[in-house]
Amino acid sequence: MNNRTKTFIRNKAIHFILLMLAVAIFSFVLLELSPIDPVNAYLKQAVISPEQRIMLEQYWGVNQPLTTKIWGWLSNLLQGNLGTSLIYRVPVVDVIVERFMASFVLMFFSWIISGFLGFGLGIVAGKNKGGWIDKLVKLYCYILQSAPSFWIGLLILIIFSVELGWFPIGMSVAIGTVSSDATIWQWLARLVLPTLTLSLVGVAPIAMYTRNELVNVLSSDYILFARARGESGWPLIERQALRNILLPALTLQFQNFAELFGGAVLVEQVFSYPGIGQTAVAAGLQSDVTLLLGIVLVSAVFVFVGNLLADVMYFFVDPRIRENEYLDKN
Amino acid sequence: MSKLLEVEKLSISFSQYFKGLEQRELKVLSDLTMDVDDHEILAVLGSSGSGKSLLAHAILGILPSNAKIAGSIRYKGKEMDDELKEELRGKKISFIPQSVNNLNPLMKVKDQVIGYTESEEEKQVLVKKQREIFNQYNLSEEVDEMYPFQLSGGMARKVLISTALLNDPEIIIADEPTPGLDEQAVEETINNLVELKEKGIGMILITHDIHTAIETSDRIAILYLGYVIEITDTKNFSGDGKNLLHPYTRSLYRALPETHFELTEGHQPSYQHIPKGCPYHENCPHQVRECHYELPELRELNGTVIRCFNPLVDGE
Amino acid sequence: MTKTEENKQGFLNLNLRTKTLLVTVIALIILVSVFLSNFLIDHQAVLTSNFYNINQAPSFEHLFGTDWMGRDMFMRTLLGLGISIGVGAFASVISTVVAILLGVFSSVNTLVDEVVTAIIDLFGSIPHILLIILVSLAFGGGYYGVIMAVGLTHWTPLARVLRAEIKKINTSEYIKLSNEFGKSKLWIAKKHIFPLIISQIIVGVILMFPHAIMHEASISFLGFGLPAHEPAIGIILAESMKYLSMGYWWLAFYPGLSLLLLVLLFDLIGENVHRLLDPQSAQE
Numbered sequence: 001m002n003n004r005t006k007t008f009i010r011n012k013a014i015h016f017i018l019l020m021l022a023v024a025i026f027s028f029v030l031l032e033l034s035p036i037d038p039v040n041a042y043l044k045q046a047v048i049s050p051e052q053r054i055m056l057e058q059y060w061g062v063n064q065p066l067t068t069k070i071w072g073w074l075s076n077l078l079q080g081n082l083g084t085s086l087i088y089r090v091p092v093v094d095v096i097v098e099r100f101m102a103s104f105v106l107m108f109f110s111w112i113i114s115g116f117l118g119f120g121l122g123i124v125a126g127k128n129k130g131g132w133i134d135k136l137v138k139l140y141c142y143i144l145q146s147a148p149s150f151w152i153g154l155l156i157l158i159i160f161s162v163e164l165g166w167f168p169i170g171m172s173v174a175i176g177t178v179s180s181d182a183t184i185w186q187w188l189a190r191l192v193l194p195t196l197t198l199s200l201v202g203v204a205p206i207a208m209y210t211r212n213e214l215v216n217v218l219s220s221d222y223i224l225f226a227r228a229r230g231e232s233g234w235p236l237i238e239r240q241a242l243r244n245i246l247l248p249a250l251t252l253q254f255q256n257f258a259e260l261f262g263g264a265v266l267v268e269q270v271f272s273y274p275g276i277g278q279t280a281v282a283a284g285l286q287s288d289v290t291l292l293l294g295i296v297l298v299s300a301v302f303v304f305v306g307n308l309l310a311d312v313m314y315f316f317v318d319p320r321i322r323e324n325e326y327l328d329k330n
Numbered sequence: 331m332s333k334l335l336e337v338e339k340l341s342i343s344f345s346q347y348f349k350g351l352e353q354r355e356l357k358v359l360s361d362l363t364m365d366v367d368d369h370e371i372l373a374v375l376g377s378s379g380s381g382k383s384l385l386a387h388a389i390l391g392i393l394p395s396n397a398k399i400a401g402s403i404r405y406k407g408k409e410m411d412d413e414l415k416e417e418l419r420g421k422k423i424s425f426i427p428q429s430v431n432n433l434n435p436l437m438k439v440k441d442q443v444i445g446y447t448e449s450e451e452e453k454q455v456l457v458k459k460q461r462e463i464f465n466q467y468n469l470s471e472e473v474d475e476m477y478p479f480q481l482s483g484g485m486a487r488k489v490l491i492s493t494a495l496l497n498d499p500e501i502i503i504a505d506e507p508t509p510g511l512d513e514q515a516v517e518e519t520i521n522n523l524v525e526l527k528e529k530g531i532g533m534i535l536i537t538h539d540i541h542t543a544i545e546t547s548d549r550i551a552i553l554y555l556g557y558v559i560e561i562t563d564t565k566n567f568s569g570d571g572k573n574l575l576h577p578y579t580r581s582l583y584r585a586l587p588e589t590h591f592e593l594t595e596g597h598q599p600s601y602q603h604i605p606k607g608c609p610y611h612e613n614c615p616h617q618v619r620e621c622h623y624e625l626p627e628l629r630e631l632n633g634t635v636i637r638c639f640n641p642l643v644d645g646e
Numbered sequence: 647m648t649k650t651e652e653n654k655q656g657f658l659n660l661n662l663r664t665k666t667l668l669v670t671v672i673a674l675i676i677l678v679s680v681f682l683s684n685f686l687i688d689h690q691a692v693l694t695s696n697f698y699n700i701n702q703a704p705s706f707e708h709l710f711g712t713d714w715m716g717r718d719m720f721m722r723t724l725l726g727l728g729i730s731i732g733v734g735a736f737a738s739v740i741s742t743v744v745a746i747l748l749g750v751f752s753s754v755n756t757l758v759d760e761v762v763t764a765i766i767d768l769f770g771s772i773p774h775i776l777l778i779i780l781v782s783l784a785f786g787g788g789y790y791g792v793i794m795a796v797g798l799t800h801w802t803p804l805a806r807v808l809r810a811e812i813k814k815i816n817t818s819e820y821i822k823l824s825n826e827f828g829k830s831k832l833w834i835a836k837k838h839i840f841p842l843i844i845s846q847i848i849v850g851v852i853l854m855f856p857h858a859i860m861h862e863a864s865i866s867f868l869g870f871g872l873p874a875h876e877p878a879i880g881i882i883l884a885e886s887m888k889y890l891s892m893g894y895w896w897l898a899f900y901p902g903l904s905l906l907l908l909v910l911l912f913d914l915i916g917e918n919v920h921r922l923l924d925p926q927s928a929q930e
Contacts, residue, residue: 146909151902225432230420262775
């Protein structure tokens with residue numbers, strides 16, 4: 001490992017720690033500002049005596065100053081203790097691990113499918129710039145980027161579940177129960193439509209980006225020169241353009257982790273898919289502050305990892321950055 | 331015997347959008363006529379930022395799609411349509427581009443010089459040839475594996491020239507081969523180009539550098555606002571330049587430090603407002619009445635081709 | 647080139663400019679009339695139940711069909727779009743103010759610039775929808791929560807653009823010259839910087855709209871947004887989910903489609919204005 005790699009890792013590690021600290025404090029303060037009363041949220045309108053209420057208030061630390069509360073939450077966090085979920089009544093970590101795995105499968109497949117499909121469509125559109133296929137791809141991208149993803153989900157639900165009847169509706173698992181008793185087939189069937197929705201939505205940005213990038217590259221000086229030397233058609237694009245577009249496109253796809261997560265939140269809601277997004281919504285609606293904070297942190301880690309992967313790729317793949325001289329020169 | 335390459339009445343224009351989406355027509359080359367023979371270097375001299383490079387792109391058939399082109403280009407007397415252009419480019423006609431930016435930043439130098447090959451055998455032949463050419467230009471084997479950003483200016487220039495030689499061309503179009511190089515590299519490049527000519531290649535050298543033009547070429551075509559105003563023998567750029575017939579050419583020559591260093595008044599108008607009549611008349615000290623409203627045609631005079639109503643024939 | 651060709655070119659040129667202007671104006675008129683229709687429609691009449699025609703499929707009488715309470719879906723959608731535009735406008739104003747403030751602050755000194763960059767970084771590190779949920783909870787939900795949540799989270803792209811732009815202008819020669827001439831910072835900002843960033847601000851604001859509208863619909867759909875009795879598109883769509891299995895597809899289809907068209911209109915206007923202000927983008 002050379003010095004440069006060490007510096008890279010060190011900088012990323014520092015950035016990660018600072019960012020997570022900021023996210024933790026920021027989201028904690030935001031939820032502190034909200035009028036949510038943890039005691040009421042816990043009780044769900046159950047009647048208790050004033051003495052019991054005081055005990056509970058002490059337990060939740062309602063009347064402590066903000067700094068004490070933040071400090072308490074951070075020191076617990078450092079010990080890996082995210083607290084106990086109000087609605088599930090189990091440690092937040094357990095809920096998140098199970099739910100995030102379900103979401104991860106959904107996001108992973110959507111990421112792969114939308115990546116390949118988007119890149120392919122972008123290349124075809126960019127190569128035929130101005131042609132009907134380009135217009136078609138552009139139209140698709142415009143519409144998908146302007147449509148709320150949950151509405152696309154609803155349409156898919158209408159088509160495949162209601163009209164065609166291929167998939168059952170309302171496979172939902174009630175919030176608050178852990179759903180490990182579903183069979184693998186049930187689970188796979190549950191996975192298909194959300195993945196389809198998230199993939200269709202995810203195609204748009206990557207296809208549009210790839211298309212524009214290819215159009216740019218095709219008007220570059222080096223493509224002009226390659227054409228002057230007799231290269232043309234697919235071989236030209238394959239030899240001269242593909243690798244130059246692949247890197248930034250892949251980077252974009254990694255940087256899209258935040259959008260992917262956001263899409264999952266909405267799509268999971270539509271299809272009652274028992275993932276982290278649905279859990280986040282339930283936590284927010286039912287004032288499960290500890291669970292919501294845990295999910296926000298995990299999502300921030302997820303987004304960070306996406307950006308990190310993008311940087312790592314550039315760092316090790318692009319010859320201009322791989323070579324020290326380039327960075328020194330610039 | 332027919333000329334190697336003839337360009338006749340070539341015009342290239344673009345439509346461009348301006349603020350508020352106003353569209354205007356931009357003429358970059360107008361009514362350009364010239365030719366080049368084997369064993370000959372024709373320099374096309376024009377100020378930088380003019381559309382000189384587009385001449386090269388037009389001959390190669392790689393103009394951008396929004397360019398409008400009129401006129402004719404002939405290769406050995408045969409009209410060059412898109413099909414013939416495609417057949418010739420990279421084979422009979424080679425192009426030496428301006429800068430390292432014309433190399434793919436993510437591809438190794440070797441792969442770029444060899445170019446696209448259809449079979450492994452073809453590739454092997456070209457690999458050998460590439461190595462020979464590189465040896466000739468003192469490019470070590472290390473250079474093979476380099477990426478463009480690692481090349482020095484002089485090395486990049488040699489690499490670019492090498493690309494042109496790989497396919498034994500009859501015609502080479504070189505676009506600004508000298509700027510950005512140190513004196514020694516300029517010298518070397520000029521020698522390389524002259525060497526190629528002596529092997530029989532016909533060359534169009536597009537440049538804004540009058541020194542490069544004088545030192546390499548046999549004839550010089552001078553462009554002004556996209557118009558050829560004179561095509562003259564390079565040897566006329568000597569002494570006090572009395573055989574340079576166009577007022578612009580002569581003032582250009584006399585502005586050189588080693589001649590008179592006479593600076594002329596006025597500056598070249600913009601391409602967006604090419605004046606009516608002779609493009610040069612606004613700055614011309616020898617203008618006559620016609621210059622204001624009529625465009626002079628190209629004509630031959632004392633072995634020189636010239637576009638002027640009042641040429642300086644008296645040797646003044 | 648012949649004379650006629652040039653004329654044709656001149657005609658086409660007029661076309662693109664007028665076409666762009668015309669399309670923009672028409673789109674604007676549609677948006678304004680959708681918004682204004684909110685004030686003309688009798689909300690009471692539209693939102694009271696009418697059990698004689700519940701769950702009717704789209705017809706000439708009810709273009710978008712009717713819902714489980716017999717309410718006309720076209721009218722409900724129209725009201726929903728009005729709410730969307732209203733929330734979008736409010737949120738855009740807030741976001742623009744934040745973006746301008748932070749963009750300008752960042753030019754004060756490097757320390758402030760670091761802080762601004764860190765804030766932008768922080769806002770980008772949490773998935774947008776979660777961030778909106780957090781902020782709307784912080785403001786206690788409801789109308790107020792939605793507007794603040796959408797408004798306080800959409801400023802990052804514009805702030806980033808403005809920061810970069812101001813930085814670029816500040817390092818340019820003529821600003822340095824103005825500084826040497828002893829012109830005040832305010833004078834320089836007014837004379838040199840503002841005119842250059844105003845077009846960025848205009849385009850940024852218009853392009854902020856569609857995002858704001860979509861996010862408003864999204865969190866209303868999730869249940870964090872507007873109260874359930876409001877005819878917001880997100881709420882209409884959330885409600886429709888209960889009836890989809892019975893085949894009442896129109897409850898979801900038309901309101902969503904209308905929202906899509908609304909967003910497309912804003913995109914269209916934004917892009918056209920962008921092209922009018924920055925011809926480079928129309929060059930292709």
